[in-house]
Amino acid sequence: MNAGLSLYIHWPFCLSKCPYCDFNSHVADGAVDEDRWRRTLLTEMVHFAAETQGKRLDTVFFGGGTPSTMAPQTTAALITAAKDFWPHSEDLEITLEANPTSVEAGKLRDFAHAGVNRLSLGIQSFNDKSLKFLGREHSAAEALRAISLARETFERFSFDLIYGLPGQTALAWKNELNQALELAGGHLSLYQLSVEAGTPFFRDGVPEADAETGADLYELTHEEMVLSGFNSYEISNYAKPNQHCRHNVAIWRGGDYIGIGPGAHGRLSNETATDALYQIHDPARWLEKVESDGHATAKRTRLSATERAEELLLTGLRLSQGIEAARFQALSGLALASVLDADALARLIDGDFLISDKTSLRATSQGRLCLNAVLAELLG
Helix, strand or coil, X not given: CCCEEEEEEEECEECCCCCCCCCCCEECCCCCCHHHHHHHHHHHHHHHHHHCCCCEEEXXXXXXXXXXXXXXXXXXXXXXXXXXXXXXXXXXXXXXEECHHHCCHHHHHHHHHHCCCEEEEEEECCCHHHHHHCCCCCCHHHHHHHHHHHHHHCCEEEEEEEECCCCCCHHHHHHHHHHHHHHCCCEEEEEECCCCCCCHHHHCCCXXXXXXXXXXXXXXXXXXXXXXXXXXXXXXXEECCCCCCHHHHHHHCCCEEEEECCCCEEEEECCCCEEEEEECCCHHHHHHHHHHHCCCEEEEEECCHHHHHHHHHHHHCCECCCEXXXXXXXXXXXXXXXHCCHHHHHHHHHCCCEEECCCEEEECHHHHHCHHHHHHHHCC
8 A cells, every 4th residue: 555655856946936936945045056955865865765665666756946947967866866765666757847947958858868757847827917927037938938848858748827816807817728728738737826825925915816706717727628638637737648747646645755855745654654754944954954964854743543534635635536435544544434524524415515435535626626615514
């Protein structure tokens, strides 16, 4: 059940900080000491490799920040080390996130040569006015060029768009979505604008789409994607057959994963329990701690069976396939039915928010649209 392992590598640096972003990303003060960062990321990888001997590495994901600002030589060193430390599947998925401002043909070829076989582009919009509002450094023309380069260089690539911007009409979003479908490979990530506490958008009072508008835009997105042959395999992610992001699905299904780099999270299981790990958030402190101790784990917590079960519900119901009851019990130690409010479950099924049978539980499209409310009621 837990033989597989995913590896997340966090590169915290960006060319600029977007006003909607609440990720652990930073604009570097001066040049990044690439050699030091390469050594330190490798050091933390060594630490976790020693703990997870015998695990099979199934996926690697370079996130951030903007990993495409990393030197391809650093990417290559990390991929080589990961393959040396763990046995791995022949079709090991290795994803790298990139922004149009930090990709060009030669660099993308270098990333591919380093071992990256799936590229995820942060496009966000094909409208220059929207890109400026979102604080993006690239233009619509640069976005189109980046997609073209990705298509030429990688067999698998994806890009992200954000919808539900203030004043955006359903027609404007439909036109942009149709443009995306003309350019897409096998995967698209389509996120409704979420204004998170602590971001400039939050401080400036930028509004999210109201509930009715958000629901309409979500339904429009779902309909257009399905008509174009894309499966809605997760709330915000769509893929053609066998083109889903295996790394994210493994984590949403409760698989073990290691997170290295500042602010990275991880989950590691043994026969009886699962530990939640959190690496030091601040990049400078993370560097110093890894150099002194070999790793920079700020907090490691043994999850109770109930905590693990609730986490599996939260992530598993994001997926269209939902939660397998047998897997849920194997991972949490609790029967799925035992953690659910039976009366609430019946109401949610009658209201077409959930579908349940003896082997699985899954949210309908309507249920995934208001998943937080569904979970709150389901868990009593």
